[in-house]
Amino acid sequence: MAEEAVTESPDLVHADGVRRRDFINIAAVSAAGVAGVSILYPLISQMSASADVLAASSTEVDISSIKPGQAIKGVFRKQPVFIRNLTPKEIAEANAVPVDSLRDPQSLAERTKEGKENWLITMGVCTHLGCVPLGAGEGESKGEFGGYFCPCHGSSYDTAARIRKGPAPKNLEVPEYAFTSDTVVKIG
Amino acid sequence: MSFPWAQEYKPANAFTQWVDERLPLPRLVYNAVGAGYPVPRNLNYFWNFGILAGLCLGLQIVTGIILAMHYAANAGVAFDSVEHIMRDVNWGWMLRYAHANGASAFFVVIYIHIFRGFFYGSYKAPREMVWLLGVTIFLLMMATAFMGYVLPWGQMSFWGAKVITGLFGAIPLVGEPIQQWLLGGFAPDNAALNRFFSLHYLLPFVIAGVVILHIWALHIPGSSNPTGVEVKTESDTVPFYPYFVAKDGWAVGAFAFLYCLVLFFFPNALGHPDNYIPANPMSTPAHIVPEWYFWPFYAILRAFTADFFFIPAKLMGVLAMFSAILVWFFMPWLDRSPVRSGAYRPLYRKAFWILVVDALVLGYCGGAPAAEPYVMISQIASIYYFAHFLIIVPIISAIERPDPLPYSITEAVLGKDENVPLSASPTAPFPGTQHPNAHGHA
Ligand code: HEM
């Protein structure tokens, strides 16, 4: 570039040494760059969850029929969600574990709503590679720690659905939810 | 390029001459797979698997395009549309079995093709680019096969998609958004099925493009051969047509026989029965396994059960699985031995066969349930797998004393070569240390 400038007519070079062509060059390349990004953005963004998929992401469940010790499988975002009515014994078991000895340290209280400690609501999606763990259905294995057991690669969850053994890195996810009445819970 | 003694294309009549002057396509074909392409005269049957791979790609494209005429990529009807192909469409059962088993055949062929490369050192200079493009093709093949398996929307399709996209969830911080972006939702559903179909249709054509580059790069130095000694003179080669066209034809016939045997008598032997159950997001099959050709890599994925330093087990498994293929890219630089062919490398040859056994063991464990003793065996076999590439091969190439190489291909075939200079006779001390490039053709 520097040599070229010498061969060009001197009146193309401004006093500060910036040539008109440099300016045009930078302006054109910047404009093309901005255009490129603004073309790319929708091309990439179209792959994210669409509005209807996002809209389907809240669900209401009637929990009046779930007795202590029982659980049901609901559907939230097309994935299973476990709603479990813990027995006092299961609550005591969960509270007896020292929290900082856990892989993903969380107490039962942090994973439930105040005053509703017996309602354990979690996704039924193993945090390892996404299988549906056993333990919510009648007669299914609850695993070594009395919560859930994932048969895919052997992850065991306790009565607060916290990971205790196996390859899964995290506790079963607690989705956002609220009790709209004493018997109805709105998930999402 | 071609060797100086390659036969030249001569248009047969005025019409072909007219074409040749305007678009020299017949000339290109003649110089690529015709009499104008001299190949080493000593190529053995392992050199037929490149053509067979090309045949498999063609087979998949033809059967695939036909299946796409009857298949519906919608989560509500995909499973039924596949059953419709199986039961109602004329010859639909045959076309579907041909495509499903064609994928298996493709992987059998490609694994032999790749291990041919490992044994004969085909990845070495000056064919590194051929090799790099080959590994790229293999990665594209894996992506294509994975997405194809999702399309019938059976239980294994669904849970395979969930587990494999779940791998991306292992990436720190951005993992979950990436997974949702790939799926277009929180779990595999219509959005995922549609995009997988779109890409499954696209990728084979991308593969075809890379195959053209692969063969272009191959034709610059020309094919290697079982001795690994480069072509020196005309007596080392024969023209591709008719010699290797005939030999490839024989291989195609043998392949077609074995392929039809599976296609017509054991069409479901390699598939999983659970994939005849429609996808159900609420219940996981007891034992999720990918297709057999992914088993060795799946075993490596599952071998990591405990956290490693600060890296969680799940992320480690994912990194190891991808590295198991990426390490192939480095083969030309990990193996520093100047001798190409395993036939003249006593130590490397042993390591090669142990690697074959190791890969088979990994494959067996990958198809088995994730329980002992398979987990422990996968762990040992995974360690060995990486040790082979990163430790054993570099060390062997530094310390090995190769066997004496023949002076030329002609000598290897006929027992003598009139062109041998006295200094290079096989009785001269240790000709194996010559750098292969020293007598290569640029
Ligand atoms: C669609 C897939 C592929 C097709 C159609 C294909 C086709 C071919 C063909 C026609 C040849 C020449 C004949 C031969 O030497 O067998 C060749 C050579 C070769 N291929 Fe492939 N190939 C494919 C995938 C791969 C892969 C995955 C690798 C390795 C990772 C690979 C590595 C090589 C090497 C190193 C050579 C040169 C061999 C030599 O001459 O010594 N190829 N390929």
Ligand code: FES
């Ligand atoms: S998916 Fe649950 S243990 Fe692997």
